[in-house]
Amino acid sequence: MAATVETISNLERRITVTVPMKPLEEEVNQRINRLARTVKLAGFRPGKVPLKLVQQQYGAQVRDEVLANAVERSFSDAVEENKLRVAGFPNIEHKPFAEAEEQFEYTATFEVFPEIVIGDLSKSKIERPVLEVGEADVKKTLDVLQKQRATFEPVKRASKKGDRVNIVLRALINGEEVESTGEQGLNLVLGEGGRVQEFDDNMIGSKPGATKTFDITYPKDHQPEQLAGKTVTYEVTFNSIEQPKLPEIDAEFAKTLGVEDGDVEKMKAEIKASLTQEVEKRVRLKLKEQAFEALIEAAKLELPKAVIGAETNRLMQMMQNNLQQRGMDVSNVNLEPALFEDQAKRNATLRLVLGEVVNKHQLQANAEQVRAMVEQFAQSYERPEDVIRYYYDDPKRLDEPAALATEENVVNWVLEAAKVTDKKVKFDDLMGNA
Numbered sequence: 001m002a003a004t005v006e007t008i009s010n011l012e013r014r015i016t017v018t019v020p021m022k023p024l025e026e027e028v029n030q031r032i033n034r035l036a037r038t039v040k041l042a043g044f045r046p047g048k049v050p051l052k053l054v055q056q057q058y059g060a061q062v063r064d065e066v067l068a069n070a071v072e073r074s075f076s077d078a079v080e081e082n083k084l085r086v087a088g089f090p091n092i093e094h095k096p097f098a099e100a101e102e103q104f105e106y107t108a109t110f111e112v113f114p115e116i117v118i119g120d121l122s123k124s125k126i127e128r129p130v131l132e133v134g135e136a137d138v139k140k141t142l143d144v145l146q147k148q149r150a151t152f153e154p155v156k157r158a159s160k161k162g163d164r165v166n167i168v169l170r171a172l173i174n175g176e177e178v179e180s181t182g183e184q185g186l187n188l189v190l191g192e193g194g195r196v197q198e199f200d201d202n203m204i205g206s207k208p209g210a211t212k213t214f215d216i217t218y219p220k221d222h223q224p225e226q227l228a229g230k231t232v233t234y235e236v237t238f239n240s241i242e243q244p245k246l247p248e249i250d251a252e253f254a255k256t257l258g259v260e261d262g263d264v265e266k267m268k269a270e271i272k273a274s275l276t277q278e279v280e281k282r283v284r285l286k287l288k289e290q291a292f293e294a295l296i297e298a299a300k301l302e303l304p305k306a307v308i309g310a311e312t313n314r315l316m317q318m319m320q321n322n323l324q325q326r327g328m329d330v331s332n333v334n335l336e337p338a339l340f341e342d343q344a345k346r347n348a349t350l351r352l353v354l355g356e357v358v359n360k361h362q363l364q365a366n367a368e369q370v371r372a373m374v375e376q377f378a379q380s381y382e383r384p385e386d387v388i389r390y391y392y393d394d395p396k397r398l399d400e401p402a403a404l405a406t407e408e409n410v411v412n413w414v415l416e417a418a419k420v421t422d423k424k425v426k427f428d429d430l431m432g433n434a
Contacts, residue, residue, distance in 0.1 A: 001074050001078070005084070012109065012110070012111055013084060015075075015108050016105065016107050018105045020103050021104055035054055035058055036049060039054055070104070071092060071094070087111040087307050088110065088305075088307065088309070089110070116301045117299070117301070119299070119300065124419065126287065126294065126420045127420075128287060129423060129425045130425065131279055138271050138275065140427075146249070149247050152164045152242035152244055153243060156241075157207065159205060161204060162189070164188070164244070165187070165188055165240070165242075166187050166240045166241075168183065170235040171232050171233070171235075172234075172235070173233070188203070190203055190204060199216060203236070207238065209237075210237070212235075213235050214233075216231070217229075218232065249264060258270075284408075286430075291410070291414035292354075294418055295350070295414060296350055299353045301352060303345060307348045307352070308345055311351075358410060364406055364409075365406040370405050373401035374388055
């Protein structure tokens with residue numbers, strides 16, 4: 001085998017490979033001979049078909065298979081010999097296999113992975129969120145837990161925020177009904193979120209038995225799109241109004257949260273510990289986001305088109321799967337690759353940069369770090385030892401914790417190089433509850 005490499009551009013290469021036919025013809029003959037021992041043809045017993053007939057019947061197919069395998073093997077050898085890192089699939093061109101005589105020649109055009117240069121990370125600025133969970137945060141969490149366990153009792157007064165209303169509703173656009181609860185009542189807790197605020201505002205101030213009609217004009221970017229930019233007329237009849245009755249913060253309440261002895265102070269301590277654990281998790285996530293962004297901004301590389309294309313296809317497939325899970329018919333959904341290209345470029349850049357940093361600086365997670373990550377996963381389960389055993393029963397299950405632990409090594413490496421400053425944040429801002 002002989003191979004020559006041509007540089008077409010920064011990332012494109014064309015390799016011309018010449019393979020001698022003599023050993024390939026020998027392999028073809030060996031396969032034909034083996035085939036003749038078992039092949040079945042009408043009028044002949046198995047193994048008694050004349051070799052000439054076997055050659056006529058299967059020769060071309062066998063020859064094509066042998067040469068195709070030779071292309072695959074020789075391309076792999078040529079790439080390894082020339083120390084090329086192929087990105088994507090090569091475009092292989094050759095004359096028909098049947099025309100090959102003393103030697104067989106083909107060309108393979110492909111992209112290679114780029115050289116990656118990481119710039120000076122000392123110029124990167126990263127803010128570390130700083131937050132100590134306080135009593136106010138514990139109380140706020142208790143308030144939420146109380147509301148989640150609230151019971152409701154009927155009232156005859158006008159509705160107000162926090163009440164649960166049972167309504168019969170019709171929605172019309174240009175006089176045409178687009179939604180209706182029929183005769184079945186619908187329960188809503190006013191102010192609970194998940195709806196436009198204007199709807200709940202209009203639901204306040206009505207008594208049981210009352211009927212109210214009001215219009216809402218939805219913004220042009222509203223989701224779902226069916227209502228975007230439309231004016232909807234709502235006709236609402238109030239069947240009943242109930243006010244919430246919150247449970248007392250007492251021993252019984254503590255028991256519902258898993259504190260078997262009903263100790264309220266122990267319950268608060270457990271809530272605080274859980275919040276502290278979640279805060280630490282969110283801080284690590286914020287640091288990871290900033291560290292990865294710093295790497296992307298500091299990296300200098302040219303992305304192979306094959307890598308961008310593969311990532312674009314992956315994102316499109318994820319979107320299709322997501323739509324299918326929501327019950328949509330994706331056969332009528334036309335996803336444009338251009339919509340995913342920017343995200344694909346970012347993802348591909350980050351993946352290549354992470355690989356470069358991990359390999360160059362030996363940041364692969366060790367066994368202890370993987371174990372710590374698994375134990376971290378297990379903390380939120382009732383029987384952590386069962387979760388740990390599950391991961392270690394199959395080494396493949398350790399791939400995810402190993403990858404995450406390696407990412408943490410990368411983040412720590414970036415934080416050591418970058419300019420990191422502490423920034424005090426509010427609990428709701430960090431948790432995304434603002």
